[in-house]
Amino acid sequence: MDLGFPWWLRVEHFLNIIFISFLVRSGLEILSTYPKLYRSQHTVPGRSWAQFTVQKEPKHKFYTVGGEYSDYSPRIALPGRGLLGLGRYWHFITVTGFVTCWVTYFILLLVTGQWRRYVPTSWDVFPQAWQDMLSYLAFTMPHPVEGMVFNALQQLSYGFIILVLTPLVILTGAFQSPAIANHFSRITRLLGGRQVIRSAHFLCLVGYLAFFAIHVVLVFLHGYLHETSKMVLGHSDNPVLGGTIFTVGLMLLVVLHVVATRWTLADGRAVEKLHNRIVRPWSNLLYKLPARMHYDRSNITGKPVGLDNTTQNFRGSGRPPETEEYFALMANGYEDDYVLEIGGYVEHPMTLTVAELRELAAGHSQTTLHHCVQGFTSIGRWRGIRLSELLDLAGPLPGATDVVYTSFQNMGRDDVLYEGGSYYESTPMVEARMPQTLIAFELNDEGEIPAKNGGPVRLRLETSTGFRSLKWLERIEVVNRYDIILEGRGGYFEDTDFFDRNQLI
Structure with missing residues (x-):
């Protein structure tokens, strides 16, 4: 051969x-x-x-x-x-x-x-x-x-x-x-x-x-010339021609990289x-792959790790809302004052306190791996209620396609790294109804979610990168179009930066 x-x-x-x-x-x-x-x-x-x-x-x-x-x-x-x-x-x-x-x-x-x-x-x-x-x-x-x-x-x-x-x-x-x-x-x-x-x-x-x-x-x-000619012509009978073509190809590759870089910086x-x-x-x-993680209490971040038994709590990212309203919720322990609103394109709009969320959750919890889009990870045990159960209670109307989540956080006010704007996210209905899409109110059996991790209530999207698991959740709204909200890309970072709403990879 x-x-x-x-x-x-x-x-x-x-x-x-x-x-x-x-x-x-x-x-x-x-x-x-x-x-x-x-x-x-x-x-x-x-x-x-x-x-x-x-x-x-x-x-x-x-x-x-x-x-x-x-x-x-x-x-x-x-x-x-x-x-x-x-x-x-x-x-x-x-x-x-x-x-x-x-x-x-x-x-x-x-x-x-x-x-x-x-x-x-x-x-x-x-x-x-x-x-x-x-x-x-x-x-x-x-x-x-x-x-x-x-x-x-x-x-x-x-x-x-x-x-x-x-x-x-x-x-x-x-x-x-x-x-x-x-x-x-x-x-x-x-x-x-x-x-x-x-x-x-x-x-x-x-x-x-x-x-x-x-x-x-x-x-x-x-x-x-001998080797590159083989990769251009299939033989080395004309090394000058083959080597020249290969060299020109490499030069064009460099040009391609320069053009791609400049084009990207100019028109993301x-x-x-x-x-x-x-x-x-x-x-x-990948929406056909719902999360089904197999971790337990022994795996959660916060347990002693390493030879020196170093401990590290579930990592947070971002600054909590800096408003009198949110400070008052923290001071009062959330339970009596916090209310989650669920509305929009539904038959039964509702408001739920943390206590009512706990009652509806009936002790449900899941231990999952958090994937930050940048690369860090943490394992947390989240207690909460599946979003699909809340949606069933609210009853999305025919034609409802997406769910929008808004946060107490305003980026320009609360985090100097970013420009202003209320933080929000959205998911297609298929993602909202995944079995491990959770409205969480407790982390690692600590009684509540710490402020740095999004308390009192946050969203958990376990098939997506971390920034879409919105923290400091204020409202859930069912909609029949997400592309008419603000810049129409489905979330704060999708609107202001270059992130795809589909963050399954």
Whole structure:
């Protein structure tokens, strides 16, 4: 069998250069907004195993995790400048192409028999790979394996990248999706938990960069024109032509990155539209994966962790409302004064106190993993009532499609990191009725939810990223259109920043 360079392999090779380079740069943008890696789900401050920032965590009792952003340069990250939402858009756009490309490549390897170029058929390849490495270290070129276009070391390294590292990066990327990680929570725990998965994903990035650096060196050692001609023309009979075409292609790739970065910084909403066309069709399928987590009291954040039994309460993000009304609720312990309003497009508008919510909840609780959009995690035991039960009591009218949640928090007044505006969120009815969508009033059996975590009552959306689990809940309103509210994108950060309402990934 000819194990040369068929046209489809050459096309896939160039597409992968594009996809991996965009994944690396957009991945660095995502990392920059929470540039710390942990082994523990509890992300205890000061316990990270790696950190890529000189910033220190604020000491104030109430602070927003957005204050930990490190603004990586647009020369490195896509798009740079701490624009997490746009970085996520590019990452998921590129993931769509990258996974499609890899699956297609894998199938073609199987059906054409080209898998033999990467999979050893003899144990002799392994000692020969060691000899090939020694040859490289001695600045001599090892010979290809008989009947192959690669030497043994190249065969093993290419096989590892394509058949091991790439599936691993796809798997660890997928299990950073709240919908996937919380639906398949046993697998999440088997993989070591969300933070181990996040760290493994980062190490995959390091693996790609290391491979790329070594690969480039080897291309030059073997002869740049000779090797690049194979990947353009399928042979090395005309190395000048092949090498020139490949070099021009690399130059165009650089231009593509410059254009993408500048376009993104100039018109983020256009990138958002591109994302919605490419990503939403498949990401919306994740609504079919309701959360069904398997954690218990022994897992919750706040229990002793580590060798020194360090404890860390469920992490908060954001500053509580600073109004006389909210301060009065805190002073009086919430129970008698707080009222949750439920209205809008319903048959039976109602108001409920915390005591009435407790009675309706009948002791229901769930222990779940919180996924911050930036990357931190905490496990909390939430007591509350399923939102679907409240909706059944209120009776949504025919045509009701969405649920809107408003908070006591006003961002400009309460959090100096952001511009003004009342904090709100919305969900499609399918998300509102998921079994672990909760209206919570107690955290970790403490009797109430602390102010920093959204007390007295907050929303829990366990298949979505954390900022959509609205804190300091004031009102629930059923609507038949969410796109006519304020900027029409479905939430505060969706309106003012570049975050998709669909936060299942």
